[in-house]
Amino acid sequence: MLQVEQLTRCFGDALAVDEVSFEVPDGHLVGFVGGNGAGKTTIMRMIMGVLAQSSGSMRWEGQELTASDRRDFGYMPEERGLYPKQSIVEQLAYLAQLHGVSRPEARDRAHELLSRFSLAERAKDKLETLSLGNQQRVQIIAAVISRPTMLILDEPFSGLDPAAVDDMVVLLREFTAAGVPVLFSSHQLDLVERLCDRIVILARGRVVADGDAEQLRRSGTIRHRLVAGTDVGWVRDLDWLQAIDVSGNTAIVQLASEADTDRLLTEAMRRGSVRELAELVPSVADIYREVTR
Numbered sequence: 447m448l449q450v451e452q453l454t455r456c457f458g459d460a461l462a463v464d465e466v467s468f469e470v471p472d473g474h475l476v477g478f479v480g481g482n483g484a485g486k487t488t489i490m491r492m493i494m495g496v497l498a499q500s501s502g503s504m505r506w507e508g509q510e511l512t513a514s515d516r517r518d519f520g521y522m523p524e525e526r527g528l529y530p531k532q533s534i535v536e537q538l539a540y541l542a543q544l545h546g547v548s549r550p551e552a553r554d555r556a557h558e559l560l561s562r563f564s565l566a567e568r569a570k571d572k573l574e575t576l577s578l579g580n581q582q583r584v585q586i587i588a589a590v591i592s593r594p595t596m597l598i599l600d601e602p603f604s605g606l607d608p609a610a611v612d613d614m615v616v617l618l619r620e621f622t623a624a625g626v627p628v629l630f631s632s633h634q635l636d637l638v639e640r641l642c643d644r645i646v647i648l649a650r651g652r653v654v655a656d657g658d659a660e661q662l663r664r665s666g667t668i669r670h671r672l673v674a675g676t677d678v679g680w681v682r683d684l685d686w687l688q689a690i691d692v693s694g695n696t697a698i699v700q701l702a703s704e705a706d707t708d709r710l711l712t713e714a715m716r717r718g719s720v721r722e723l724a725e726l727v728p729s730v731a732d733i734y735r736e737v738t739r
């Protein structure tokens with residue numbers, strides 16, 4: 447498990463990361479979201495030791511995170527790091543060899559991963575001859591080829607087509623199933639909501655929400671939709687609820703308490719037939735907008 451505690455980073459007078467704490471438990475996929483400049487890349491760089499923290503600490507398996515621990519981490523940096531003019535399979539195999547994998551085994555792994563990402567035919571090509579999305583697939587392979595103990599991936603899904611996203615999801619799930627903690631950043635909130643065991647939302651260098659998708663969604667403002675057999679304009683006259691949107695026989699309302707659901711249903715039935723009274727739980731994207739405002 448990786449634990450980040452009170453991590454802070456200043457650039458001159460600017461506070462880029464402000465006392466950030468969160469955990470990436472073993473076997474968990476943690477999604478890191480936040481607007482441009484929220485601090486995601488800076489935090490990942492500090493975890494990887496590329497950038498020093500101004501204060502705070504990081505722990506790995508309960509002990510202070512060391513350079514030796516980090517050598518076994520797989521990292522996909524924002525500034526993608528491979529050589530454009532070198533053969534793909536050669537540089538992937540070389541990366542695995544740097545981690546002590548024998549040359550034949552390293553080449554086998556490279557070929558296997560390339561074929562999983564539908565790039566078997568391009569193995570001997572130079573990286574720069576691939577499309578950007580396919581280069582991205584190779585960057586992902588580079589992060590995982592040495593079978594890391596932890597994965598830190600800075601926007602690994604950006605630029606991938608839906609098939610590559612699916613391949614990537616399967617791959618990440620294999621790592622988490624083996625107990626590896628995975629932290630990745632993304633702006634694709636639907637994907638984060640669907641995939642992650644835990645979501646950490648950052649705004650202006652601070653953690654503004656942290657939990658699983660269900661916890662986050664339940665923490666937001668829950669509204670109700672009432673659909674009646676006739677016009678529901680009368681909802682606007684009730685002073686114990688907030689009418690958000692009323693149109694014809696449908697109204698979206700915000701109730702002060704759970705008990706008011708029964709009250710609204712009774713009121714609606716007194717006035718005619720009720721077709722639907724449903725809870726509208728916000729999506730993670732709604733929560734994101736609410737907490738990063």
Ligand SMILES: Nc1ncnc2c1ncn2[C@@H]1O[C@H](COP(=O)(O)OP(=O)(O)OP(=O)(O)O)[C@@H](O)[C@H]1O
Nearest residue numbers: 457460462463480481482483484485486487488489
């Ligand atoms: N080397 C640096 N020197 C000065 N300021 C920096 C440096 N690196 C990052 N920052 C500042 O730190 C803040 C956080 O930037 P960071 O790149 O971590 O954000 P991010 O959440 O990864 O954003 P994005 O989604 O755009 O990639 C920004 O205000 C940025 O300008």
